[in-house]
Amino acid sequence: MIIEIDADGGFGGIAAAALHKRIDVDAQTEPMRQKLNDAFGTRELQRLSTRDCGDCADRLTYRITLSFEGRRSRSFTLREDQIPPEMLDLIDRM
Template identity: 50%
Template sequence: MIIEIRSHGGFGGITAAAPPRRIDTDAQPADRRAALCAAFRPGALSQLAQTPCPGCPDRMRYAITVTEDPTQSPHSITLSEGQLPPEMLDLIDSV
């Protein structure tokens, strides 16, 4: 699985953007690979997108693209920081 993450946004019109991140889960240690694959599988991301997020316009946003199989189309979704559980934010920060 290849995970690509682009972050942007911030508080009250102050924008921040981090360099894009690209994670090849096959190159990760087994425990980290399992955590990344579970957190970023397309079904899990789609569920997070359904989470209500009042006040999200002033939060960081994450454009996430997941390619599970190179022969299939990638899955892309944009989520607000408020829609992501703390452990997923920790995973993002660690890569």
Template identity: 65%
Template sequence: MIIEIAAEGGFGGIAAASVTKRIDLDQQGARMRQEFCDAFEPDELARLASQPCTTCADRMTYRITLTDDRQQSRIFTIREDQLPPEMLDLIDQM
């Protein structure tokens, strides 16, 4: 599976630089691969994306694209406050 993350946003009307990250889990060790697969499970991303976000003004927005072995992609748009800290840490590791 390939995980691609495009992050953009701003604060106080000042746009932050956009960031794009990509990781091919087939090229990672078993522990890291499992950690990312567990955290970026499609049903969990869909659940996070569907949660209301009342404190999301002026926060980062993450567009997370998951591409499986059959080259089928799913895209999720999630705001920074909707992501658990552990997932933000994994994004930072990418």
């Protein structure tokens, strides 16, 4: 699985907040692969996308795309407040 994350927005849409990350989950060590699969699984992303984000003004918006070999990719759009701190830490480490 390939995970691609694009983020933008934030206070006044500051360009410095824009990011693009791409990671091949299969190429990671087993502990990291497990963390990524748990955090970025389709069901987990679907669950997070339905969470209320309260006041989402001036928050980053993340577009997370999962690509699977031989299958159609899936994309999810999440606001910063919908993403748990552990997942944000993983994104920083990618």
